């Protein structure tokens with residue numbers, strides 16, 4: 015039975031990953047930061063761990079909680095969207111919140127995950143097409159875009175250390191109907207996650223250090 019880890023699984027895309035991987039028979043370890051989120055994970059039969067990725071004390075406890083695990087698929091999902099459009103400077107508080115959760119937290123958590131990966135594992139970081147500079151056509155939500163461009167850089171850097179051992183990618187889930195995506199988004203969360211699971215299953219060593227759409231298409235950084 016394969017072991018899947020989902021970081022940031024209290025709701026939205028993360029929770030749906032847990033539901034679908036459990037349904038497929040995987041053993042799932044998943045994190046949430048409050049009791050309600052942990053209860054939802056337990057109800058799906060996951061092993062629930064408490065983790066607030068923005069809290070250094072919480073993050074520093076992750077390595078021992080995962081000690082001895084051999085994770086085949088690790089999904090880093092936690093993220094926030096905040097701040098205005100281009101020309102609207104964010105407050106220091108909003109800047110810190112978005113950059114802490116979307117960039118600093120992966121820089122703290124991903125090296126720990128790299129230590130518990132099984133041979134030939136998949137490490138997938140939920141990024142966004144909004145972080146792509148090659149594909150960008152406007153400056154809406156510029157702080158969020160900057161944070162996802164930065165986490166793409168983090169994924170690329172982590173991928174060098176995993177070359178030949180695992181496959182690490184940044185993945186765009188599509189525009190998805192969650193609290194973040196809103197009700198007008200293109201994709202139901204079930205479809206987005208089904209697409210991403212299929213894409214993850216098809217990842218090959220040559221995909222290490224790339225940026226991929228939910229349907230498996232390559233994306234420009």
Ligand SMILES: NC(=O)c1ccc[n+]([C@@H]2O[C@H](COP(=O)([O-])OP(=O)(O)OC[C@H]3O[C@@H](n4cnc5c(N)ncnc54)[C@H](OP(=O)(O)O)[C@@H]3O)[C@@H](O)[C@H]2O)c1
Nearest residue numbers: 024025026027066067068092093142189190192193194195
């Ligand atoms: N939805 C879209 O259209 C879309 C498009 C492109 C990329 N994405 C990316 O996909 C990922 C998931 O998005 P989503 O749509 O599922 O968003 P969501 O419904 O807003 O859920 C966000 C998740 O991140 C968790 N999180 C936020 N701050 C955290 C922290 N400090 N510690 C631990 N967990 C934290 C939340 O936990 P709490 O419940 O505790 O807040 C929640 O589980 C994000 O990285 C997002 O940027 C989404």
